[in-house]
Amino acid sequence: MNILLIGSGGREHALAWAMAESPLCERLYCAPGNAGIACEGETVVLDVADHAAVIAFCRTMGIGLVVVGNEAPLVAGLVDDLAAAGVRAFGPTAAAARLEGSKAFTKALCDETGIPTAAYARFEAVEPALAYLRAQGAPIVVKYDGLAAGKGVVVAQTLPEAENAVRAMLAGPQDVVVIEAFMEGEEASFFALCDGTTALPLASAQDHKRAFDGDQGPNTGGMGAYSPAPVLTPDLEARVMAEIVEPTLAAMAARGTPFVGVLYAGLMIGPDGAPRLVEYNVRLGDPEAQALMPRLLSDPVEAMLAACDGRLSEVTLAWREEAALVVTLATTGYPGAVEKGSEIRNLEAAAALPGVRIFHAGTKRDGDRILANGGRVLSVVGLGADIAEARARAYAAVDAIDWPEGFCRRDIGWRALAR
Numbered sequence: 001m002n003i004l005l006i007g008s009g010g011r012e013h014a015l016a017w018a019m020a021e022s023p024l025c026e027r028l029y030c031a032p033g034n035a036g037i038a039c040e041g042e043t044v045v046l047d048v049a050d051h052a053a054v055i056a057f058c059r060t061m062g063i064g065l066v067v068v069g070n071e072a073p074l075v076a077g078l079v080d081d082l083a084a085a086g087v088r089a090f091g092p093t094a095a096a097a098r099l100e101g102s103k104a105f106t107k108a109l110c111d112e113t114g115i116p117t118a119a120y121a122r123f124e125a126v127e128p129a130l131a132y133l134r135a136q137g138a139p140i141v142v143k144y145d146g147l148a149a150g151k152g153v154v155v156a157q158t159l160p161e162a163e164n165a166v167r168a169m170l171a172g173p174q175d176v177v178v179i180e181a182f183m184e185g186e187e188a189s190f191f192a193l194c195d196g197t198t199a200l201p202l203a204s205a206q207d208h209k210r211a212f213d214g215d216q217g218p219n220t221g222g223m224g225a226y227s228p229a230p231v232l233t234p235d236l237e238a239r240v241m242a243e244i245v246e247p248t249l250a251a252m253a254a255r256g257t258p259f260v261g262v263l264y265a266g267l268m269i270g271p272d273g274a275p276r277l278v279e280y281n282v283r284l285g286d287p288e289a290q291a292l293m294p295r296l297l298s299d300p301v302e303a304m305l306a307a308c309d310g311r312l313s314e315v316t317l318a319w320r321e322e323a324a325l326v327v328t329l330a331t332t333g334y335p336g337a338v339e340k341g342s343e344i345r346n347l348e349a350a351a352a353l354p355g356v357r358i359f360h361a362g363t364k365r366d367g368d369r370i371l372a373n374g375g376r377v378l379s380v381v382g383l384g385a386d387i388a389e390a391r392a393r394a395y396a397a398v399d400a401i402d403w404p405e406g407f408c409r410r411d412i413g414w415r416a417l418a419r
């Protein structure tokens with residue numbers, strides 16, 4: 001079958017690479033893709049916000065499956081419109097994508113179903129929000145209700161920081177914020193493939209959201225990740241399924257908005273060992289996908305088709321025993337403004353090192369040259385017998401890449417190694 005993948009990041013390169021290997025995949029198209037994705041399939045210029053244009057493309061190219069990698073098209077209802085046009089698409093409908101599209105929606109759902117999460121309040125106006133902040137004190141978490149490309153969460157250590165976040169996030173007439181109690185503990189990423197009623201856990205993973213070593217500096221889209229995540233023991237995974245994922249799936253189905261796709265539960269594992277939901281995303285994590293796809297032995301296309309068709313109870317997923325660790329190479333200045341266009345050299349030699357795979361996140365080709373084309377630029381993956389070997393291999397490849405304009409964290413995986 002012909003497949004259209006929507007997206008342009010490292011997650012989509014990892015998906016494209018994994019799907020291109022599937023015997024079910026005849027032709028793979030990716031809109032818009034990047035220089036790395038272009039080596040796995042055909043990149044196409046398509047305005048993803050123009051749903052009629054996407055449908056027309058699918059009809060012309062005989063697309064049998066659309067895979068939506070990133071959240072914005074899901075929240076915008078691309079899957080709904082494709083389904084209405086008779087095109088099979090992997091990912092949630094707009095109503096189900098509210099689990100990521102609205103923090104307040106998810107918090108209300110947690111309240112209704114008893115899913116463990118931080119206490120919260122929702123505000124549309126600045127003054128009541130400030131009064132609530134002052135009553136609660138810091139540290140405290142301020143979240144923008146809608147999609148904010150990873151920039152909508154402020155973990156404020158002081159009241160002035162929290163107050164500034166509230167004022168900035170409530171600048172427009174439609175804006176809503178959620179203010180949450182600060183949760184202590186260790187964060188982890190839990191992914192479940194869902195068909196509306198059945199949830200199948202994927203391998204565990206953990207990412208590093210802060211820009212600099214020691215988990216310092218501003219939040220980013222993700223500076224690295226690894227899988228498996230030792231914090232997510234089998235017992236804990238069973239609790240996450242029973243206390244968080246399954247009640248969510250049941251509640252969404254009961255509302256008439258069943259969730260199909262990848263449900264990504266951002267978790268906080270408290271000092272008491274209990275898992276609590278930090279937030280939901282409605283797609284694979286980036287860079288977690290770059291650690292998961294090289295470990296997946298099963299056919300991802302077959303699994304996604306089963307999810308679309310409500311047949312996940314027939315599926316089991318097999319994973320490599322090996323660990324994978326991803327280092328994000330970003331342009332200096334990220335997550336702030338960055339200059340595009342610097343040349344990245346020696347990529348092929350780095351990718352040829354043992355146990356290494358390089359996924360492109362923000363690159364473009366200029367003749368024979370690969371140029372940086374954004375903030376997060378490359379996901380350098382090491383595979384090894386354990387996290388330590390995977391990490392050594394990933395950093396050996398990072399060190400072989402010649403790109404003076406880039407930077408990375410040097411401590412990816414520190415929590416796993418400190419155990």
Ligand code: GLY
Nearest residue numbers: 207222285286287
């Ligand atoms: N790893 C964070 C995210 O994908 O949103």
